[in-house]
Amino acid sequence: MSAAPAAPAASSAPVVVQKYGGTSVGDVERLQRVARRIADTHRAGNRVLAVVSAMGDTTDDLVGMAAAVNGRPPQRELDILLTSGERIAMSLLAMAVEALGVPARSFTGSQAGIITDAVHGKARIVDVTPQRVRDALDEGRVVIVAGFQGVSRDTKDITTLGRGGSDTTAVAMAAALDADVCEIHTDVDGVYTADPRLVPDARKLDRLSFEEMLELAAQGAKVLQVRSVEFGRNHGVRIHVRSSFNGSEGTWIVPQEDMVEDAIISGVAHDTSEAKVTVVGVPDRPGVAAGLFSALAGATINVDMIVQNVSSAGRTDISFTVPRGEVDEARELLAPRLGEIGAEDLVVDPAVAKVSLVGAGMKTHPGVAARMFTALSAAGVNIQMISTSTIRVSVVVADADVATAVRAVHDEFALAGDAVVAEQGAG
Amino acid sequence: MSAAPAAPAASSAPVVVQKYGGTSVGDVERLQRVARRIADTHRAGNRVLAVVSAMGDTTDDLVGMAAAVNGRPPQRELDILLTSGERIAMSLLAMAVEALGVPARSFTGSQAGIITDAVHGKARIVDVTPQRVRDALDEGRVVIVAGFQGVSRDTKDITTLGRGGSDTTAVAMAAALDADVCEIHTDVDGVYTADPRLVPDARKLDRLSFEEMLELAAQGAKVLQVRSVEFGRNHGVRIHVRSSFNGSEGTWIVPQEDMVEDAIISGVAHDTSEAKVTVVGVPDRPGVAAGLFSALAGATINVDMIVQNVSSAGRTDISFTVPRGEVDEARELLAPRLGEIGAEDLVVDPAVAKVSLVGAGMKTHPGVAARMFTALSAAGVNIQMISTSTIRVSVVVADADVATAVRAVHDEFALAGDAVVAEQGAG
Numbered sequence: 001m002s003a004a005p006a007a008p009a010a011s012s013a014p015v016v017v018q019k020y021g022g023t024s025v026g027d028v029e030r031l032q033r034v035a036r037r038i039a040d041t042h043r044a045g046n047r048v049l050a051v052v053s054a055m056g057d058t059t060d061d062l063v064g065m066a067a068a069v070n071g072r073p074p075q076r077e078l079d080i081l082l083t084s085g086e087r088i089a090m091s092l093l094a095m096a097v098e099a100l101g102v103p104a105r106s107f108t109g110s111q112a113g114i115i116t117d118a119v120h121g122k123a124r125i126v127d128v129t130p131q132r133v134r135d136a137l138d139e140g141r142v143v144i145v146a147g148f149q150g151v152s153r154d155t156k157d158i159t160t161l162g163r164g165g166s167d168t169t170a171v172a173m174a175a176a177l178d179a180d181v182c183e184i185h186t187d188v189d190g191v192y193t194a195d196p197r198l199v200p201d202a203r204k205l206d207r208l209s210f211e212e213m214l215e216l217a218a219q220g221a222k223v224l225q226v227r228s229v230e231f232g233r234n235h236g237v238r239i240h241v242r243s244s245f246n247g248s249e250g251t252w253i254v255p256q257e258d259m260v261e262d263a264i265i266s267g268v269a270h271d272t273s274e275a276k277v278t279v280v281g282v283p284d285r286p287g288v289a290a291g292l293f294s295a296l297a298g299a300t301i302n303v304d305m306i307v308q309n310v311s312s313a314g315r316t317d318i319s320f321t322v323p324r325g326e327v328d329e330a331r332e333l334l335a336p337r338l339g340e341i342g343a344e345d346l347v348v349d350p351a352v353a354k355v356s357l358v359g360a361g362m363k364t365h366p367g368v369a370a371r372m373f374t375a376l377s378a379a380g381v382n383i384q385m386i387s388t389s390t391i392r393v394s395v396v397v398a399d400a401d402v403a404t405a406v407r408a409v410h411d412e413f414a415l416a417g418d419a420v421v422a423e424q425g426a427g
Numbered sequence: 428m429s430a431a432p433a434a435p436a437a438s439s440a441p442v443v444v445q446k447y448g449g450t451s452v453g454d455v456e457r458l459q460r461v462a463r464r465i466a467d468t469h470r471a472g473n474r475v476l477a478v479v480s481a482m483g484d485t486t487d488d489l490v491g492m493a494a495a496v497n498g499r500p501p502q503r504e505l506d507i508l509l510t511s512g513e514r515i516a517m518s519l520l521a522m523a524v525e526a527l528g529v530p531a532r533s534f535t536g537s538q539a540g541i542i543t544d545a546v547h548g549k550a551r552i553v554d555v556t557p558q559r560v561r562d563a564l565d566e567g568r569v570v571i572v573a574g575f576q577g578v579s580r581d582t583k584d585i586t587t588l589g590r591g592g593s594d595t596t597a598v599a600m601a602a603a604l605d606a607d608v609c610e611i612h613t614d615v616d617g618v619y620t621a622d623p624r625l626v627p628d629a630r631k632l633d634r635l636s637f638e639e640m641l642e643l644a645a646q647g648a649k650v651l652q653v654r655s656v657e658f659g660r661n662h663g664v665r666i667h668v669r670s671s672f673n674g675s676e677g678t679w680i681v682p683q684e685d686m687v688e689d690a691i692i693s694g695v696a697h698d699t700s701e702a703k704v705t706v707v708g709v710p711d712r713p714g715v716a717a718g719l720f721s722a723l724a725g726a727t728i729n730v731d732m733i734v735q736n737v738s739s740a741g742r743t744d745i746s747f748t749v750p751r752g753e754v755d756e757a758r759e760l761l762a763p764r765l766g767e768i769g770a771e772d773l774v775v776d777p778a779v780a781k782v783s784l785v786g787a788g789m790k791t792h793p794g795v796a797a798r799m800f801t802a803l804s805a806a807g808v809n810i811q812m813i814s815t816s817t818i819r820v821s822v823v824v825a826d827a828d829v830a831t832a833v834r835a836v837h838d839e840f841a842l843a844g845d846a847v848v849a850e851q852g853a854g
Contacts (some may be wrong), residue, residue, distance in 0.1 A: 028495045068455045070522035077533055081518035084511040091508035093499035106504055
């Protein structure tokens with residue numbers, strides 16, 4: 001039995017997109033709490049589209065089942081399997097919203113018009129055709145969309161957008177519907193100056209630029225998927241990261257021009273999900289690096305940091321980081337080519353961590369990198385690799401040093417809750 | 428990593444459709460056994476399409492979750508939820524087949540071209556457009572299709588075909604692909620003269636006509652969904668019901684003309700899933716029954732047996748049976764109309780069972796019904812309702828009498844394993 005559709009919301013009513021992660025819908029009670037939140041937003045006069053992830057550990061459980069039947073499950077089949085989790089969550093959430101007397105409809109990524117390329121496991125959204133979703137909103141319904149998934153334009157196969165892909169689903173739907181806000185409901189209160197589990201006095205940020213959020217997310221801050229931030233920046237989506245457990249304001253991600261003043265440093269991110277690969281004794285001649293990284297790109301392995309030192313005696317070492325889950329594939333790909341390119345050895349070190357300092361004010365305040373390296377040295381942390389952008393300094397350190405390193409840098413730049421950071425933009 | 432496609436099977440290679448029920452894929456080990464069976468059939472030179480149900484109790488678990496969030500979950504959302512079970516099973520099965528070195532692809536009902544009407548929960552297949560499936564078979568792949576589901580032509584929504592719907596998916600795919608055989612792999616060895624749990628000496632039938640199978644399935648034999656038999660008869664699909672646990676021959680369902688000789692009686696079916704509804708004291712005038720049953724049909728409630736007695740004093744009673752799950756809806760629908768049609772009362776009895784005797788030879792052997800009623804009477808079983816077709820006699824009895832009734836009838840017609848039934852068609 002469907003609840004009778006409410007009077008259609010005026011097409012001038014604000015469109016609010018809300019994303020709820022797996023923890024927020026971890027069990028039936030939490031799912032019902034999310035349903036109440038959605039119904040309240042609808043009753044407050046908004047047109048609501050909610051994007052939902054799989055409940056709790058569903059995705060991990062499904063990955064475990066796949067591993068039990070096939071050590072290397074075909075990616076196409078894995079994508080079909082994993083998207084079941086969001087289907088279950090979305091239909092249950094629609095039922096829970098209907099139980100509150102608010103008409104609701106759920107749509108898979110494909111039904112909602114999330115069109116992607118055909119790269120299974122980490123597909124990119126290439127188009128959004130939200131006609132069915134728009135019709136349902138016009139009928140006065142709450143719309144629930146399965147996160148993390150889409151359909152390939154070329155193969156018509158189901159694809160997934162990678163870990164955290166539901167964020168990107170939400171931002172893409174918000175862009176396509178010209179939503180007033182895209183709320184990312186999560187299990188923390190917003191974006192912090194550092195991971196509060198490592199740095200207990202980390203401070204919640206009221207406001208961040210897209211560029212800063214992009215760097216923080218790319219360098220390991222798990223609060224938002226990188227692509228969702230890119231999508232938001234490119235389409236001017238207002239993103240609000242907030243807790244799904246209370247009503248307080250979280251962190252707004254806004255265009256650079258909306259920042260009142262730049263903070264020198266916005267936060268410290270860390271990432272323990274990568275491994276370091278070093279190709280030792282590479283002949284120092286043109287084309288070697290290109291050959292290496294073209295091969296990795298061809299296998300769609302995400303290479304992150306790349307460092308090449310000056311050569312000695314015509315040879316150099318090239319180091320780079322890749323996701324730990326892809327390091328075996330990288331090794332298998334490169335090992336047979338060592339002879340061909342004249343390299344001496346291939347060394348893999350999975351026990352590394354990356355610590356990054358991000359802040360838009362860095363551009364106009366020289367000496368930030370030097371202060372960071374000094375602080376790490378004083379804390380006894382050895383730096384293995386360095387890479388920088390205009391608003392970021394990243395270092396690779398030993399895995400075991402990560403907490404010490406994050407705290408040392410956080411302290412050095414006085415990011416703690418009770419510190420006054422003169423340049424921090426007003427909330 | 429996908430296994431490399433094998434050399435395409437010759438397009439003249441036999442097409443074998445296999446259906447595996449939820450028990451056959453109840454856990455990872457059983458799923459792997461099914462994968463081996465599929466791979467063996469492929470390696471024997473066949474083109475194989477396997478239809479799979481949800482693993483074990485998945486569907487019941489999902490129904491339970493739905494009930495926890497909404498006492499009356501919207502059917503559209505329930506269908507989306509339930510189809511997740513087959514998606515999980517189909518992708519895991521494809522992975523398991525690939526792990527054996529045989530290339531495989533899984534397809535949802537929608538992807539396999541199962542087009543239905545929009546009646547959620549018990550949709551009917553209106554067309555099959557199996558181009559993607561045919562392409563995959565032509566590429567030399569095993570094809571795995573999710574049973575029980577399709578997509579509505581009108582609403583583009585996901586639909587389900589009702590309990591046992593995977594049988595119909597299999598027969599429909601077999602018809603669309605002009606398959607050489609449609610094997611229904613199940614947890615019993617074939618179709619029996621009665622349920623072996625009630626009648627331990629029941630005998631496996633080697634061969635049955637579509638008409639007999641249709642009557643047996645319609646009267647409660649759970650081995651095949653009724654619609655699958657209809658579909659098979661209408662499209663000339665050879666159906667082989669066999670055990671998924673061993674390689675022995677099961678029961679073939681064949682056209683009447685392929686039966687060497689008709690058995691008087693093929694088997695006894697029973698059904699405890701229905702409830703009896705009696706509308707008491709109905710005025711005996713035209714249009715009353717039409718009004719009653721049009722209302723029930725409008726709500727897509729499946730009315731099975733209908734009995735109306737001769738009237739006395741211008742009034743009569745109309746009794747009918749409906750699925751127990753729909754009896755509350757039937758009561759809610761009819762109760763407010765009693766006054767309007769001038770009836771006196773509405774009585775519902777859920778504690779009934781239907782016992783049916785089926786056999787194509789009945790047409791030419793009079794007296795079968797009389798023998799059945801005598802046997803029941805001798806066993807002390809009271810008959811509440813009677814209905815017959817040319818090849819079937821059904822009675823409604825008290826739920827508590829069902830085992831006694833089935834055994835009495837089975838014995839009367841000497842259907843047991845060691846009995847010689849002269850008219851039984853050769854296997």
